[in-house]
Amino acid sequence: MGPKRPMRPEDPVEAWRGPLAPQSGDTIAAIATGAGVGAVGIVRVSGSAVPGLIKAVCGRTLQPRWATHTAFCDALGQPIDDGIALYFPAPNSYTGEDVLELQGHGGAAVLQGVLQACLACSSAEQPVRLARPGEFTQRAFFNQKLDLMQAEAVADLIAAGSQQAVRAAMASLSGGFSEAVSAVQQGLIDLRMRLEACLDFPEEDIDLVSEQGIGQKLAALQEQLQAIHAASSRGAALQKGIRVALVGPPNVGKSSLLNALAQAPVAIVTPVAGTTRDRVVQELFIDGVPVQVIDTAGIRLTEDLVEREGVARSWQAIETADLVLLVSDASAHPAVWPETLENEISQRMASAALKEQSQSGLASDPAARLWRVYNKCDLLTQPLQTDARGYWVSAKTGMGLEVLKEALKQAAGWGCNDGGTLFSARAWHLEVLRRCQESLSLAEEHLAASDLELLAEQLRLAQKTLSELTGEFLADDLLGVIFSQFCIGK
Ligand SMILES: Nc1nc2c(ncn2[C@@H]2O[C@H](COP(=O)(O)OP(=O)(O)OP(=O)(O)O)[C@@H](O)[C@H]2O)c(=O)[nH]1
Ligand SMILES: [Mg+2]
Numbered sequence: 001m002g003p004k005r006p007m008r009p010e011d012p013v014e015a016w017r018g019p020l021a022p023q024s025g026d027t028i029a030a031i032a033t034g035a036g037v038g039a040v041g042i043v044r045v046s047g048s049a050v051p052g053l054i055k056a057v058c059g060r061t062l063q064p065r066w067a068t069h070t071a072f073c074d075a076l077g078q079p080i081d082d083g084i085a086l087y088f089p090a091p092n093s094y095t096g097e098d099v100l101e102l103q104g105h106g107g108a109a110v111l112q113g114v115l116q117a118c119l120a121c122s123s124a125e126q127p128v129r130l131a132r133p134g135e136f137t138q139r140a141f142f143n144q145k146l147d148l149m150q151a152e153a154v155a156d157l158i159a160a161g162s163q164q165a166v167r168a169a170m171a172s173l174s175g176g177f178s179e180a181v182s183a184v185q186q187g188l189i190d191l192r193m194r195l196e197a198c199l200d201f202p203e204e205d206i207d208l209v210s211e212q213g214i215g216q217k218l219a220a221l222q223e224q225l226q227a228i229h230a231a232s233s234r235g236a237a238l239q240k241g242i243r244v245a246l247v248g249p250p251n252v253g254k255s256s257l258l259n260a261l262a263q264a265p266v267a268i269v270t271p272v273a274g275t276t277r278d279r280v281v282q283e284l285f286i287d288g289v290p291v292q293v294i295d296t297a298g299i300r301l302t303e304d305l306v307e308r309e310g311v312a313r314s315w316q317a318i319e320t321a322d323l324v325l326l327v328s329d330a331s332a333h334p335a336v337w338p339e340t341l342e343n344e345i346s347q348r349m350a351s352a353a354l355k356e357q358s359q360s361g362l363a364s365d366p367a368a369r370l371w372r373v374y375n376k377c378d379l380l381t382q383p384l385q386t387d388a389r390g391y392w393v394s395a396k397t398g399m400g401l402e403v404l405k406e407a408l409k410q411a412a413g414w415g416c417n418d419g420g421t422l423f424s425a426r427a428w429h430l431e432v433l434r435r436c437q438e439s440l441s442l443a444e445e446h447l448a449a450s451d452l453e454l455l456a457e458q459l460r461l462a463q464k465t466l467s468e469l470t471g472e473f474l475a476d477d478l479l480g481v482i483f484s485q486f487c488i489g490k
Contacts, residue, residue, distance in 0.1 A: 027053070028131035028139075029118040031111045038106030040083070043114045046136055049126035050098035054087060056121045057102070057114075062087040072102055075120040080113040081105055095136050096143025134483035141471065141483075148471030149177045149429070151483070156239055156424040162288030168235035169424040177423040180228045181469050184436075187221050188463040195456050214447055214455070222440050229433045232425030237322075239424055241283075241290025242412045245321035246373075247314055247345065249338055250274050250298025252329040253375040256395035258282060258295040261405070267295045274298060277310035279317055286409045294321065299341060318345055319352035323411060324370045330392065331379035337372070337387070346370055373404070429469060436465045 027047025033040070045053060054062050058070045059077070064087050071079040083104035093099035104114050115130075122128035137154050140146045146154070153172035160166040171177065191214065246254040250273035258267050258280060267280040280295040296317050297310030318324050324345060328338055349369060372390035378397045391407070393400035439462035446455040 027128040028135055029128055030131040031115055040103055041106035041111040043102045045100040045118050046095040046097045049128050050100045053121040057117050058085050064089050072114050074117045081110050095139040096145050138483040147178050149469055153424050165238045168238055168422040172424045184221055184224050185466055188459055191217050192459045199452055218444050225437050232423045233430055235423045236425045236430060237412050242322040243292045244323045245294045245317040246325050246327055247296050247318055248327035250300055252327045253395045254327050255295050258293055260395040260401055261293055274307050277306055279313050286405050289409050289412045291408050318348055325373045327373045327375050329376050330374035331376040432465055432468050436462050
């Protein structure tokens with residue numbers, strides 16, 4: 001059950017006219033447990049028809065919040081299963097409405113039978129219908145049980161692929177993210193109140209706040225936002241994973257490296273330079289953290305039409321990757337690092353980053369996103385690890401791969417293990433935070449120019465932007481998209 005959501009000054013429900021808008025108090029029902037056979041399966045029902053439905057399906061009344069062992073009956077009163085029934089009267093339930101949970105045996109046919117028995121209770125006065133994806137959580141949002149950040153954290157928690165991602169989702173679900181955002185929101189409101197009082201009553205000469213005081217408060221708010229952004233972007237990266245491109249000259253072992261990381265012969269490997277043309281994409285999970293590795297064509301000048309197209313695709317992969325692993329052959333004689341190629345790659349990455357703000361939560365500095373990998377270390381007659389910045393590996397023997405994998409995992413947000421400072425967040429959350437930071441930077445500029453009117457306007461904008469996170473000022477269609485990403489029964 002979700003915790004109470006924190007401060008919500010206004011109700012966004014009125015603004016809701018989206019495709020998922022609740023239908024005149026329909027009662028909704030769905031199988032809440034995953035597909036497949038399990039010892040126990042749960043059918044969940046929410047809405048005003050629940051009390052009548054309990055009598056029809058369980059043939060008795062239920063003491064609220066007590067686990068009651070009872071038979072579940074179909075429309076003809078025939079028992080179709082038995083199990084535990086739990087009744088949560090409104091408003092103390094997940095959705096805030098009357099909720100019934102029927103915990104029966106976990107077979108698909110049994111659960112379908114129980115669900116049909118619930119749906120059969122539908123009447124003209126009290127319709128009962130199948131829930132749409134995310135509709136239970138959507139109702140929890142409408143009934144102020146959760147705010148939007150918490151609602152999304154429910155989906156993140158269920159989808160979490162690692163313990164770290166679970167922790168991040170829990171931090172958001174228990175309101176950590178919301179509280180941190182609310183604190184900034186409060187700070188903005190406080191600042192605006194003082195500032196607008198000064199603007200409205202200039203003759204009063206009440207020194208509500210000095211320009212220096214505003215400056216300090218703005219700086220403190222920026223710092224808070226920065227911390228939220230850092231914690232959320234790492235959380236977002238952990239959820240979304242990172243995209244890693246393997247690039248470099250031909251024949252250095254990029255495809256071999258992909259195969260070694262994937263532990264499967266995903267890409268073709270031959271001694272012929274220019275083997276790979278198409279990009280080969282492989283999704284890996286390193287301790288549950290999703291890492292998408294892209295093998296690319298070796299970069300060189302070539303007359304071969306097909307290979308040229310492959311090289312063009314390598315450049316595209318470089319521009320869209322969160323991390324670029326530049327691979328070279330450590331055993332080549334003489335072992336030369338492809339310096340020119342490295343420079344060209346960092347330039348491309350820098351201009352791509354300028355075009356599109358990287359939302360991976362990784363450092364935006366291209367140098368930090370371009371890693372050197374020395375492959376074929378098994379061929380070195382003596383340890384030659386001259387470059388401490390690089391990763392020294394062998395795709396053939398597996399040497400050094402654990403270190404590389406560990407680093408990839410860290411880059412994907414794994415390293416942040418300090419309790420509450422990792423929030424599960426989405427790309428759009430980061431975008432909102434970034435816009436708010438931008439508004440505050442502009443506010444700082446207006447303050448420096450002593451233009452208090454414009455300063456007040458920027459603070460108003462910053463506050464409005466931030467409130468999108470709680471769902472107060474979100475466009476209907478965006479809310480619809482968010483909830484439709486859930487699966488049925490949530
Ligand atoms: N000894 C040794 N040989 C390797 C290693 N990695 C790759 N090779 C060999 O190097 C050759 C090229 O390997 P690929 O993985 O096809 O190289 P690539 O970089 O993908 O090459 P292109 O697709 O042509 O750009 C093959 O003969 C591999 O067996 C390694 O770590 N050690
Ligand atoms: Mg290859």
